[in-house]
Amino acid sequence: MNRREFLGMAALLPLLGSLPIQALAAPGEAKGNQRILVLVKLAGGNDGLNTLVPYTDPLYYQYRPTIGIPKHQVLDIGQNYGLNPYLKALQPWWGKGNLAWVQGIGYPHPDLSHFRSIDIWETAVDSGSYADSGWLGTLLPGCKPGLHGIVIGDNSGPLLGKNCHTIAMESPQTFLSQIRLLEDMPPAGNNPVLAHLTNVQHQLYAAGEQLSTKLQRPVALGMNFSTSEIGRDLEAVAKMILSGVDATVYMVTLDGFDTHTSQANVQSNLLNHLAGALDSFAQAMQRGGRWNDVLLMTYSEFGRRVQENHGKGTDHGAASVQLVMGGKVQGGIYGDRPDLKQLDGDGNLQYTVDFRKVYGTVAKNWLGQRHPWEQFGVLPFV
Amino acid sequence: MGVLAFRDAAHLVSRTGLGAEWDSIKQLEGRERQNAVERVLLTPAAPLKPAPAMTPWFKLEPMRLNDMKSRNSAWSIAQNEGKRLQAWWVEQMLTTNTPFVERMTLFWHNHFTSSIQKTLQPSLLYQQNLLLRKHALGRFGDLLHAIARDPAMLVYLDCYQNTKDQPNENFARELLELFTVGRGQYRQSDVQAAAKAFTGWGVDNNTGKFVMRTAHHDGGGSAFLGKTGNFSGDDVINILLAHPRTAERITEKFWLAFVSNQPKPAVVSAWAQQFRQSGYDIKTLMRTLLNSEDFWAEQNRGTLVKSPVELVIGTVRMIPYPRESTPEMLNLCRLLGQELFDPPNVKGWTGGDNWINTQTLLVRNAYLAKLSRGNLNENVATNLKLPAAPDEQLVEWMLPVKPLKPLPTIPGARRLVRSLLLDPAFQVS
Numbered sequence: 001m002n003r004r005e006f007l008g009m010a011a012l013l014p015l016l017g018s019l020p021i022q023a024l025a026a027p028g029e030a031k032g033n034q035r036i037l038v039l040v041k042l043a044g045g046n047d048g049l050n051t052l053v054p055y056t057d058p059l060y061y062q063y064r065p066t067i068g069i070p071k072h073q074v075l076d077i078g079q080n081y082g083l084n085p086y087l088k089a090l091q092p093w094w095g096k097g098n099l100a101w102v103q104g105i106g107y108p109h110p111d112l113s114h115f116r117s118i119d120i121w122e123t124a125v126d127s128g129s130y131a132d133s134g135w136l137g138t139l140l141p142g143c144k145p146g147l148h149g150i151v152i153g154d155n156s157g158p159l160l161g162k163n164c165h166t167i168a169m170e171s172p173q174t175f176l177s178q179i180r181l182l183e184d185m186p187p188a189g190n191n192p193v194l195a196h197l198t199n200v201q202h203q204l205y206a207a208g209e210q211l212s213t214k215l216q217r218p219v220a221l222g223m224n225f226s227t228s229e230i231g232r233d234l235e236a237v238a239k240m241i242l243s244g245v246d247a248t249v250y251m252v253t254l255d256g257f258d259t260h261t262s263q264a265n266v267q268s269n270l271l272n273h274l275a276g277a278l279d280s281f282a283q284a285m286q287r288g289g290r291w292n293d294v295l296l297m298t299y300s301e302f303g304r305r306v307q308e309n310h311g312k313g314t315d316h317g318a319a320s321v322q323l324v325m326g327g328k329v330q331g332g333i334y335g336d337r338p339d340l341k342q343l344d345g346d347g348n349l350q351y352t353v354d355f356r357k358v359y360g361t362v363a364k365n366w367l368g369q370r371h372p373w374e375q376f377g378v379l380p381f382v
Numbered sequence: 383m384g385v386l387a388f389r390d391a392a393h394l395v396s397r398t399g400l401g402a403e404w405d406s407i408k409q410l411e412g413r414e415r416q417n418a419v420e421r422v423l424l425t426p427a428a429p430l431k432p433a434p435a436m437t438p439w440f441k442l443e444p445m446r447l448n449d450m451k452s453r454n455s456a457w458s459i460a461q462n463e464g465k466r467l468q469a470w471w472v473e474q475m476l477t478t479n480t481p482f483v484e485r486m487t488l489f490w491h492n493h494f495t496s497s498i499q500k501t502l503q504p505s506l507l508y509q510q511n512l513l514l515r516k517h518a519l520g521r522f523g524d525l526l527h528a529i530a531r532d533p534a535m536l537v538y539l540d541c542y543q544n545t546k547d548q549p550n551e552n553f554a555r556e557l558l559e560l561f562t563v564g565r566g567q568y569r570q571s572d573v574q575a576a577a578k579a580f581t582g583w584g585v586d587n588n589t590g591k592f593v594m595r596t597a598h599h600d601g602g603g604s605a606f607l608g609k610t611g612n613f614s615g616d617d618v619i620n621i622l623l624a625h626p627r628t629a630e631r632i633t634e635k636f637w638l639a640f641v642s643n644q645p646k647p648a649v650v651s652a653w654a655q656q657f658r659q660s661g662y663d664i665k666t667l668m669r670t671l672l673n674s675e676d677f678w679a680e681q682n683r684g685t686l687v688k689s690p691v692e693l694v695i696g697t698v699r700m701i702p703y704p705r706e707s708t709p710e711m712l713n714l715c716r717l718l719g720q721e722l723f724d725p726p727n728v729k730g731w732t733g734g735d736n737w738i739n740t741q742t743l744l745v746r747n748a749y750l751a752k753l754s755r756g757n758l759n760e761n762v763a764t765n766l767k768l769p770a771a772p773d774e775q776l777v778e779w780m781l782p783v784k785p786l787k788p789l790p791t792i793p794g795a796r797r798l799v800r801s802l803l804l805d806p807a808f809q810v811s
Contacts, residue, residue: 115499119727128555132732154717156741168741178744181751185806188786193643193685196735197743197806198786204740261450311450 034144035293035366036241037136038281039158039251040230040274042300044258045114048320049306049349050267051087052101052333056080059340063306067263067314079333086268089275090325093282097331098291099323100381102358104338106319106351110302114258114316118301122157124356124373136249137161139363139372147207149249150240152233159249162196165203166249172215172236179208214243221284226276230254234281242288248367257300261311274298282325291327295366295382297358298323306340307347318348322358324381334379353379385412389778393683394672396811397640398422400481401696402779404769419672423665427515428479434466436505439533439590443503460502467504468722469708471511472715475695476705486518486664487511488691489639491722492730493632494529494561496538498723506534506590507723522632522662523623526561530615531592533585539728542584544577545598551577554618556728562622564631568607575604579613623662629654633667640671642682643734649676684783684810687737690718693746693809701780701799702766703753717745738809746809754800768795781807 053069054060057080061068074082077094081101093099109127111117120127124135134157140148141163149159149166159166169175185201188194218239225235233252240250254274259266278296285291303320319338335353344350357376364371365382386394391410396402410418437459445456475484491514498507510532517525529535530553536542541553554576558568582599585592603612607621622628633654637645653670660666671677688696694714698705706714715721719742720731738746769779776795777785780802787805790797802808 113500115497116727130727130729132736151741160739162735162739165740167744175744178748182744182747183787183804185786188806191681191684191783193687193735193810194783194786194806197687197738197809200738200740200743201747201806204743207740309450313450 034246034248035368036247036290036295037249037362037366038234038237038294038296039249040234040278040296040298041251041253042257042270042274042298043118043253043255044300045117045302045304045316046257046270046298046300046320047259047263047267047314047317048103048105048303050263051084051271052103052321053082053084054080054337054340055082057340063340064308066312067308077333081333084268084271086271087275089279093279093325094331098282098327098329099325099331100329101333102322102324102353102379102381103333103335104319104349104352105322105335105355105358106303106349107354107356108351110318110344110348110351112302112316112318112346114301118157121299121301121355122160124359133161133164134158135359135372137164137166139367139369140164140248142369143248143367146203147210147245147247149251150237150245150247151251152236153251153253155253156251159251165200165207167204167207167211167247172211172240175208176212176215179204179212182208211240211245214245215240218243219288222287223280223283225284226273226280228273228277230273231277231280234277235284238281238284238288241290241294242284259304259313260309260315261313263308263313278325286327293327295324295326295329295362297325297362299355303349305347306343306349318344318346319351320349322355324358326382329382330380332381334381385414386410386418388775390415390678391418392779393678393782393811394418394422396782397677397686398482398485398672399696399699400475400484400692401698401700402811403481403700404779407779415678416673419669422482422672423519423669425480425482427483430515431470431474431477433508434463434470436463436467436508438505439503439585440588442505443587443590446502457502460498460504463504464498464507464723465709465712467498467508468712468724470508471722472695472708472711475691476699481696481699483515483518487514488689488722489636490514490518490525492725492733493635494525494532494535495725495728495730496532496534496723497725501534501537503534503537504723506532506537510534511723517664519665519668520663522657522664523619525664526619526623527616529561530557530580530619531583533590533592536583536585536592541580544581544583545595546581546600547598549574549577549581549600553577554580557618557622560729562631563625563627567625567627571605572607575606575613576618578602578604579606579618580615583615623658626654626658629658629662633657636667636671637676638734639686640668641674641677642679642685644685646676649674684781684807686811687734688809688811689731689733689737690715690720690742691722692811694718694749697750697753697803700766701753701803702768704756706753714745714749718742747804750803750808754803768799770795773798777802781805782811783807 050069053074055071055074073085076082111127122134123131125131136158137160148164151168154168156166156168184205185198187202188198219242225231237250256270285294302317304314304317308314338349338352354376356373360371360373360376361378363369388411391407392402395406442456445452496510498504513528513532539553539556540550544550551573555573559565578600582595584595601612606613634645634650657667694711776798785805786807790801
């Protein structure tokens with residue numbers, strides 16, 4: 001029986017939907033409680049200073065006379081920091097200790113080009129080096145066989161890798177229509193190139209089988225999800241996770257953070273969407289009993305220039321902040337506070353935490369892998 | 383050295399062209415190998431499609447130094463014109479009678495990378511493309527000297543900002559690391575010496591052409607790769623051309639692009655020596671390569687993964703399916719990881735096995751499946767016909783190795799071609 005026949009039959013068997021997920025799972029597949037990483041890419045370069053606001057530092061208001069977030073608006077979270085008011089939906093999670101911020105995140109010799117800097121963040125190389133694979137594309141094949149990552153969108157940077165089995169989809173619906181066109185292929189061994197190709201095709205087919213089966217009747221989340229675009233993407237991720245799809249990493253993107261002009265409106269709107277979507281996602285995971293198995297992390301190519309520009313916006317900068325959330329996260333603010341008195345030659349914040357320290361923490365403490373950049377150590381956020 | 387059987391001719395066409403075009407194969411079938419290779423090498427380049435209108439450098443660049451509004455409009459102009467430039471090349475590749483020239487140009491584009499996104503100057507990228515075409519089968523040394531003066535390259539690798547007072551090492555480093563000798567052959571001090579030699583090389587604000595700004599040039603002496611002197615940029619290039627590693631690295635890249643995924647070091651080194659002694663004549667290198675036993679060896683057939691360009695464009699050049707619109711073809715190349723005029727970084731596309739991963743294979747397969755059903759967003763007739771030939775020959779035409787899937791049991795050329803198109807062996811050449 002091939003997959004299409006199976007699905008055809010499944011449609012005739014209304015009872016199938018009520019079978020436990022395990023009955024549909026392929027034999028030998030990890031059951032439940034597998035740890036999951038969700039990446040949220042904030043594309044364009046999110047302004048860290050107006051996300052996690054150092055509102056007690058007078059220099060902040062000197063550099064940001066028009067776009068600085070006023071003291072009375074920030075949501076104080078202690079340690080002389082206030083949250084951007086549009087992140088209000090995250091407050092309960094901060095209160096529960098499920099949310100961590102990493103401050104001063106960056107790398108030496110920051111590159112101010114979007115393209116190059118996102119490449120550095122996604123391949124985790126030094127500023128002057130290049131790599132073909134994403135940092136997870138190298139790491140995940142060692143974690144488990146089968147499906148490694150699912151990307152909503154068409155750019156899967158950190159998950160790129162010859163042996164990293166990642167699916168990029170506009171939505172689960174488009175994926176299911178594409179995968180119907182693919183036939184299974186037993187791996188061929190005579191020529192190494194065809195062996196790689198057929199192995200990838202086999203993996204892809206297996207992933208398609210899994211997703212088709214599990215998404216045939218996705219679980220109901222039982223709640224109203226935030227309706228922004230990022231909300232819909234994270235809702236699709238939540239459904240896949242709760243329907244038992246066996247991927248280690250999910251990735252979604254929120255674009256538009258390149259706020260050279262009129263930053264306040266643009267960033268407020270984006271942060272509002274982000275916070276709403278993250279809150280819905282966390283609630284869905286909690287209701288579905290998977291919140292302790294999920295670690296969600298944001299990343300962005302850079303922060304922004306400390307000094308606001310004449311267009312009430314900010315230009316490309318360097319160090320920024322990173323958000324980490326999850327049932328097992330130790331809430332708090334990590335890393336050393338970047339000093340507004342000691343900017344680099346371009347007028348940017350100097351980093352205090354190398355981003356590979358965060359990646360290494362995720363690799364070692366969350367995914368149970370070797371730390372790929374041992375020299376940077378770990379942060380105890382999880 | 384015998385005459386080319388049908389499948390040998392198909393091999394030569396598929397490796398040197400864009401798609402295994404039936405008529406081209408038939409023209410080479412039955413010829414002596416050497417004679418067939420000469421035909422490929424000596425056919426004069428077909429005319430170029432007219433270039434799209436593009437805003438010149440001297441208009442676009444000052445807008446960037448202006449207010450935010452001009453900067454934004456400079457950005458949109460660059461984006462729109464960049465898309466038109468990409469479309470221009472795609473259409474050139476779709477319609478040309480000399481696909482070998484396009485392939486060679488693409489090879490050099492992947493060696494001397496530059497990007498419309500970093501430069502935001504499509505007109506300069508167009509000029510660079512003309513330069514790569516001009517030297518594609520000429521002398522590598524001439525090409526290297528010319529590319530160092532190429533405005534798109536000067537901007538892409540920041541050499542136009544490399545001055546006596548503020549040296550910028552970007553171009554010098556990539557010249558050593560990627561364009562010539564490669565890592566392990568030089569030290570940081572050599573990079574600095576090379577950067578110094580290129581100080582003052584820039585782009586004229588009024589003409590958008592190469593300019594040597596002597597006031598910004600640092601004429602002081604330095605040591606470069608064991609030699610000392612007051613080097614000019616051209617001196618540095620000549621020293622690099624005299625270095626045996628330069629020829630070896632270029633030759634190895636040719637092997638990976640045309641012969642197989644596993645270069646034989648001894649053969650590469652012999653070809654490289656010949657390449658250097660020929661005054662870096664690219665045609666001589668290609669002649670050696672295409673006449674070599676390694677190129678024709680059975681075990682090397684089907685060991686090169688078709689690039690997105692070969693797959694997306696080559697397939698509709700060979701099989702009579704209606705093609706996608708140009709913007710959709712560009713989108714497919716992007717999804718498959720090969721945006722023309724916008725390589726992922728200065729290293730270019732790694733290619734080979736790296737073209738294939740779960741995401742790209744899904745898109746590759748969906749494209750071919752859709753194509754074979756004629757189920758396209760926008761159909762464009764290509765005036766090709768399915769060849770009337772026995773099944774065995776259709777298999778040899780489409781696949782470099784035996785099919786991995788069983789052939790359809792119901793007869794019919796269209797059904798057979800569709801099955802071969804979706805065979806994993808169609809993804810390789």
